[in-house]
Amino acid sequence: MASNGNGGESFIHPMDQFVVGPIFGGHITPLSVTNSTIWMAISVLAICALTILGTRGRALVPSRVQSIAELLYGFVRQTLHEVAGDEGLKYFPYIFTLFTFILFCNMLGMLPYSFTPTSHIAVTGVMALAVFVSVTVIAFRKHGTHFLMFFWPMEAPGWLRPVLCVIELISYFVRPVSHSVRLGANMLAGHAVLKVFAGLFAMMIAGGLGALAILPLAGMIGLTALEFLVAFIQAYVFMILTCVYLNDALHMH
Amino acid sequence: MASETAGELLHEAAEPHGSGGLPQLDFDTWPSQIFWLAVALIALYQLMSKIALPRISSVLEERADAIADDLDRAEEFKRKAEEAQAAYDRALAEARGKAQAIAAETRAQIQAEVDTEMARADAEISARAAESEKRIREIRDSAMASVEAVATETAGAVIEAVLPDLSDPQAVEAAVKAELG
Numbered sequence: 266m267a268s269n270g271n272g273g274e275s276f277i278h279p280m281d282q283f284v285v286g287p288i289f290g291g292h293i294t295p296l297s298v299t300n301s302t303i304w305m306a307i308s309v310l311a312i313c314a315l316t317i318l319g320t321r322g323r324a325l326v327p328s329r330v331q332s333i334a335e336l337l338y339g340f341v342r343q344t345l346h347e348v349a350g351d352e353g354l355k356y357f358p359y360i361f362t363l364f365t366f367i368l369f370c371n372m373l374g375m376l377p378y379s380f381t382p383t384s385h386i387a388v389t390g391v392m393a394l395a396v397f398v399s400v401t402v403i404a405f406r407k408h409g410t411h412f413l414m415f416f417w418p419m420e421a422p423g424w425l426r427p428v429l430c431v432i433e434l435i436s437y438f439v440r441p442v443s444h445s446v447r448l449g450a451n452m453l454a455g456h457a458v459l460k461v462f463a464g465l466f467a468m469m470i471a472g473g474l475g476a477l478a479i480l481p482l483a484g485m486i487g488l489t490a491l492e493f494l495v496a497f498i499q500a501y502v503f504m505i506l507t508c509v510y511l512n513d514a515l516h517m518h
Numbered sequence: 519m520a521s522e523t524a525g526e527l528l529h530e531a532a533e534p535h536g537s538g539g540l541p542q543l544d545f546d547t548w549p550s551q552i553f554w555l556a557v558a559l560i561a562l563y564q565l566m567s568k569i570a571l572p573r574i575s576s577v578l579e580e581r582a583d584a585i586a587d588d589l590d591r592a593e594e595f596k597r598k599a600e601e602a603q604a605a606y607d608r609a610l611a612e613a614r615g616k617a618q619a620i621a622a623e624t625r626a627q628i629q630a631e632v633d634t635e636m637a638r639a640d641a642e643i644s645a646r647a648a649e650s651e652k653r654i655r656e657i658r659d660s661a662m663a664s665v666e667a668v669a670t671e672t673a674g675a676v677i678e679a680v681l682p683d684l685s686d687p688q689a690v691e692a693a694v695k696a697e698l699g
């Protein structure tokens with residue numbers, strides 16, 4: 266990825282923005298406060314500012330911030346209800362937490378010099394695994410061993426069923442992988458491409474191609490808009506897939 | 519990120535982690551990331567499920583209630599307005615009926631007065647007619663009586679002049695009476 270500019274000095278390090286390091290220095294331990302920790306905390310605080318501070322007036326005619334909090338609440342609740350039905354609403358706080366956390370991490374990651382925790386597979390992987398495990402537990406708690414019939418497609422002809430069962434099992438266990446990689450890779454790729462364009466721009470300026478530098482700049486502007494869209498859409502996709510998995514667990518198709 | 523400058527990018531070349539491939543696959547950072555993610559998610563879940571979501575839900579519910587109340591109240595007002603309209607219509611119809619009754623009564627009263635006046639007039643007329651008739655009869659009777667007297671006297675005078683011997687006033691009187699009766 267990195268290309269060399271003048272005299273072997275590297276201009277573009279698109280991956281450096283993803284480096285996780287302890288901000289107080291020293292060797293990284295499991296309890297180290299890192300840049301990732303800071304931005305997760307900022308996301309949590311921003312969500313609380315919106316949904317707790319913003320609604321403290323409990324106004325009948327809402328303020329602007331309260332309206333946004335209510336809109337967010339209604340959006341998540343409606344999506345969950347449409348996908349997973351009335352029974353799914355029991356898990357609303359869980360879905361709401363996941364969606365707002367991912368959305369705010371993604372969006373705050375768009376700030377210059379910030380860090381995007383959701384661009385790391387460790388973060389998205391843990392969230393996807395948490396969804397996978399909790400949904401599976403919910404399914405077995407609700408249906409008992411009957412949930413295994415989920416993998417045995419009754420509507421298929423008899424000889425096809427074992428084959429489809431294997432496919433169903435594989436697709437079920439691949440869920441957390443696709444669930445996490447989709448979000449992580451989207452965040453990673455978008456931010457890396459932005460950095461590549463930024464580096465290209467810097468190289469062109471340094472190399473005396475001032476006029477041509479408008480091209481990567483224009484590309485960056487367009488990509489930034491696209492990245493905001495992706496930041497929202499990936500949070501939404503993560504939520505809606507969680508709802509779909511939850512619906513499978515509750516209603517077995 | 520997007521707006522980092524060329525100088526910033528140059529400085530980043532000195533980053534110690536830059537050379538080791540994808541930072542995402544630097545497994546040394548995983549325990550810290552996972553630990554703090556768990557802390558963040560659990561804290562956020564507690565805050566959302568204990569404070570934020572119940573509060574927003576109650577606010578939305580209160581608003582829905584308030585709107586429903588207002589609609590109920592509007593419905594009530596509408597019903598009252600309709601009731602008032604009905605009462606007005608009823609009063610109007612009543613008043614109209616009463617007016618008609620009064621008019622009819624007055625008309626009947628006037629009719630009755632006219633009738634009695636007419637009856638009285640009729641009675642007076644017939645009384646006067648009867649009186650006049652009586653007077654006429656009296657006059658005729660007295661005239662008749664005068665005729666009888668004159669006839670008797672004349673007959674007596676005639677008989678005395680023609681047959682003075684046979685003069686009998688009583689017989690003459692009887693004969694005249696018989697003749698006129």
